[in-house]
Each structure stands twice: as structure tokens, then as C-alpha cells.
Amino acid sequence: MDDFLAARLQMAFSLGFHIVFACIGMVMPFFMSVAHFYWLRTKEAVYKDVTKAWSRGVAIFFATGAVSGTVLSFELGLLWPKFMEHAGPIFGMPFSLEGTAFFIEAIALGFYLYGWDKLNKWFHWVTGVIVGISGLLSGILVVAANSWMNSPSGFDFLDGNYINIDPIKAMFNDAWFSQALHMSIAAFVSTGFAVAGIHALMILRGSNIAFHRKAFKIAAVFAAVAACLQPLSGDISAKDVAVRQPAKLAAMEAHFHTERNAPLVIGGIPDTLNKKVDFAIKLPGLLSFMATGDFNKEVTGLDRIPKENQPPIAVTHYAFQIMVGMGMAMVAIAILYFLVLFKKKSWLETRWLLKLFVAATPLGFIALEAGWTVTEVGRQPWIIHGVLRTADAVTPMPGIAYSFYLFTVVYLSLAVIVSILLYRQIKYLRS
């Protein structure tokens, strides 16, 4: 395998792996805190059991998230030294603040996991909430670093030199808000559906029903609220991408020709040779509306983008379709769930509703990975949009392919072990 491709794939795998644990680490503390709150308030032992079961899970995920994150902070240099040499001092601000957020998170988690019966019970509860808040903050900060790669600012680029660096301006770049918002909601969507799905499965299996019902409800409510917010925030993102990265938007939509009243392309197979999309559903004007808020405005197509600056079209397009498809499916489930909660309480007992949630277990995480593929592959061939090409940033060391194989094996085995552990936690709960 070519070293450059290997480096990109290794980066993608590492990030794709880390993000799963990072999301769980950001969101589970909130679920835990809610269950914990009910336990402190109602003194129903089942809430305490839920809290403790979840916190055991969080410890496993947190550790995996922490080590994979540590690897990432080295990998940036190991794989992309020429990028880090210039980008480090500019987009470093969020990373240095993130250090604080992680630290607080790790300390608060220490208090939380080991503090049962040792600390004042409300102080103990608060440490759990702090774990969640600082986790979310660190997620937002690291996304601010990523959004800088999409929308570089806070420096002047003159003759290959990066001058007049302003780290604060770099942090609050144009893409910062839309990406951080969308990502934070995505974390709730994906973790929420995954957790709700697992507990729904346990209810269907008929084990320890009281316990799993409580757990299911907490996760499902979070998931449903977040799922409904997600398309709204996705719309903000799309408008934002249309302005700062027209090439990415064009690739997402396989939008080959610049036109007014541009149609939204759903599904289909992009044919890059003949510059058309086969077998797609086209909704006239909707792309113009999505990108600009006006059905008649012009949307830049790939024809306006020089060939060497175009991202891979098929991957970006499919990934976008997958994300939006999953997102819409989850909105539908969410609306149904609200209907059931408020109008048809009796349906809560039905098996089909639970089965639906079981089926939806992976949807959020699939959408999440797809969304990142859109953002990252859609930025290609740039590592810093419009400034530095990915191919110019890669490490000179040969043999990255071997490191890619090695890390792939490590990540796959970790994924397997974590799944086994999770399975055993659940089995243990049943007995």
C-alpha cells in the first residue's frame, strides 16, 4: 500500500475509533447523573443500580477513549509533521484549553467512581455532572481545532509563511459554531440510540425488567430530543459549508453543474465521467434552498472547481446520503416515541416499539461516522483548506503501511474486547 494512503487511512481509523468512545464519554455522564438524581430523590434502589451499572460501563469506555486520544495527539505529528509544524501554533489554543477540560474530567471521574459512601452525597452527584460538562467542553474545543482546518483563520499566509498569528481568532473561526453544535447534538443522538437499543433488547428478553425500563426511558428521551434537533443544526451546517467550502457541498450533493434553482439529489450513483447522477431522486430547487435559503439562488457546481481541487465525489456523496438517511429515520422514531409518551401510553408496553429501538441501535453511530467522512473527505485534497495540501503534509518516513496494519489490528482487537466486556456486564446484570 502507498504510504500516503496508509497515513490517511490510519488517521481515519484512529479518529473513527476514538470518536465512538469520546461520544460515550461525553454523554453517558449526563445519563448517569439523571439516574443518580432520581436515586437521591426517590430512594428507589433501582435507580442506584442503573447509575452504578452505567458508571461501570463509563469507566471502561473512558479508559479506551483516553488511551486512543493520547495516541491521536502523537499521531498528528507522527503522520502529518509538516501540517503540525505550521498548524500547531495557530490552532493550538483549543488543544491547550482542552488539556484543562480533560484534566478536570479525569479528576472528577476519580471522585465519582471511587466516591460512593465516601463523599457528601450531593457533592458526589455534582462531580458526576462535572464529568459530563467537562467532557462536552473538551469535545467542543477539539472540534474547534478541526473546524479551523475547514476554515483557516487567525493568520496571514504570505509566500509560504504563516505570520501574524492570532490563536484566539483561529479558535473562533467561521466553522466553529456550526460544527461544534452539530457534533455535540450528534453525540447525544448516537449514544442515546445505542443505549436505548441495548436496554430495549434486555426488556424484550424479559430480564430484570424494572431496571431496564428505567434505563431505557432516560436514554430514549435524550435520544429523541436530540434527534429532532439534529436536522435543524444540520441545516445551519449546510448553509455554512455552502459559503466556506463550495467544493465540499458540491461533492456531498454530486452537484456537477453550477445552476439556479438547483435540485436536491437524494441517493443515486454519481457518474463522474459523464458528470451526472444515475437513479437519483431530484427535488427541484431544494438544494438552492438548503444552501442559501432561497429557491432561485445559484449553487456552485463541480464545474467551477479545478479538477485538482476537487474532493473524492462518490465517497463524500454516499457518506452524506447515509448521514441524512439515518438522521431522518431517527427523527421518525423520535416523533413516534413522543406520540407514544404523550398520547398512547399503552403502546409503551408493546413489543414492536421496543423492537424498533433495538433496530435503531447502530443508526446514530453510523450517521456519526458518515458525517465525519463527509467533513474530512470533503475537505480533500486540502489538509488546511486552501492553504496546505494533505499530500504535502505527510511524514517522510517510509513504511507507514506497516504502522497502519499494526494499528488496525490493535483497534480491531480493542473493539472486540470492549464488546465482550459490555456483553458480560449485561449478562452479569441479568443474573
Place this chain on the structure above:
Amino acid sequence: MIYVVIVFLWTSILLYILLGGADFGAGIIELFTSKVNRPKTRKTMYNAIGPIWEANHMWLIIAIVILFVGFPKIYTTISIYLHIPLVCMLLGIIARGTAFVFRNYDAVKDDMQKVYTPIFIYSSLITPFFLGIIAASSVSGRIDLQSADFLSAYVYSWFNWFSISVGVFTVSICGFLATIFIIGQTEPGGDRQHFIRKAKRTIFVVMFSGALVFWAAYVDHVPLLYWIFGGLPGIIAIFSAIISLVIMFYMLNKDKPILLRLLAGFQVTMILFAATYIHFPAIVLLSNGENLSLLTHQGQARTISSLAYALLIGSIFILPALFYLIYIFQQKPNFKNNPD
């Protein structure tokens, strides 16, 4: 402002060696404990490091972030030329962190433990070993920015006696820190005697591997003697480390665990000080005699000042919380209180 950043960098490295080191040492000690005593050692160690191991490892991340934000050229040079030992260390970090949590949190305690435990133990050994190699290689003057062939650019940069001996030394320091630390976690009379004997042995191992470093430096033409004894501060640091080691030896049997920890911490601080003092601000020494320096290769002024503020503000939040965490869980070792 640059000095604020440098102090934070040095302190993070020191704290990682002290706290992270004691943590790695826990695994190393387990390796050198007879099968009979292992469960007891493991339990004692677990109670001591469980709540704080996450936080301990943050120091490494802080150091890395400071490097890539403030001193990008240094970070990228190390990343390129020490790629291989860095990857080995990372694999160690992954294996160790996950094995530690898996073995303590697996709901069912069965044969899987036989898988986790060796992974935990050996990765505890490997990680500081490569950490030592990386640290030594950055100053051993073997990094050659001009070299064209793979071996001299990416392998001989770190594969030499000096680097390897520092790796061994780092491992022994970790073991030493862990045994001293654990003495305070045991009850006088009972296990304590066992760990005091261990501590004596690790002190000898540290001295022996320290001597090995000097030998390897001599073989590899690294002017280590000059670095350490070339200036008064270095000499003072080394002598006070030796004196405190002697004091420590006499105090081992007295019931003063906190004092022992302070002495051990003091010694390691002095060793790091002596090793870094003389070539400051150079941090990477290259084969052509040039070096990468913290002062000449720093980022632009705005970057450094915002980094310094971020670190200062961060420490206002972190330090009190961290001390409180350590304080709470150090009061009484509670042997029944596993986390569930």
C-alpha cells in the same frame, strides 16, 4: 511568557515521571513479585492508583500539547526521527491503560484475567522503557536531519547503548517510586515489612542501572559526565540526591511513609534537573552539532502568550481539585472498597 511555558513543560514531564512512573511501577513490581504475593500486591496497588491513574497520565498529554503548540519544530523533529520508539510507547500506553481497566471492571472474574494481567504487567515495563529511550535519544546527538537511508535516519537515531540504558534506568526508577509509594499504603507490621525489603532491592537496582547509563554514555561518546558535573547546580543536585538516598535507606524501617515519598520525589526531581540543566535551552541535540532550542525554536509571541495564559488559568482549576482528590483517597486505605 516563554519561561512560564518552559516551567510548565518541565513540571509536566517531572510530574509524569513521578506520578505516571509510580503508576507504571505498580505493574513492574507485580512482575517481580512471587506468585503467592501477587494478589495482595495487586489489591494494594489498585486501591492506591485506581482513583488517580487517569489524572496521572494527563501530564504526558499536557507536555505534548505544550510541545506542539509552543515548539512545533521540536515536536515534529522528534515525531519524524523517533517515529518507531514513539509507536512502541503508544502501543504500550494503549495496552496498559485498557488492560488495567479491563481487569478491574470485567463483571466476571474468570480466565480472561489470565489474559489481561500479563498484558498489563509487560506493557507497564515496555512503556517507560521506550519513554526513556525517547528522552535519551533526543539528547544523544544521533538525530541526523541530512541522512538519506532508512537505518541511520529512523533506527540508529534511537537504537544505541546510551538510549537503551536510559530506558532500563527509567524502568528501574518507576519500580523504585512504586515500592516507596506502596509502603505508605500498607499496615505497619503486616505487609509493610515485605515492601520495605522490596524497596531496598529496588534502590540497588536503581543504583546499578544508573551506573550502566554512565558506562553506556562512555561507550557511545555521550558527554554525560560533563553534563552532570560540568556546572555547580548539577553537582549540587546529584549530591543532594545521593545524600537523600542515604537518609532514605535509614528511614525505611521507621514509620514515616510520607517522608519516604517526599525523599523519593526529591531524588527523581534532582536527577531530572541535573540531566536537563546543562544543555538548557537545547532540548534536541542533532548529529551535526546543532541543536533545537526552547528559546530559538519557540512559536510566535502571540502563540506563546496565549499558551501561557491557558496553562496558568488551567492550573487554577486543576491543582486544587487534584490535591483534594489525592487527599481524599490517601487518608485511609480502605481495603473493602472496590468500586462497586
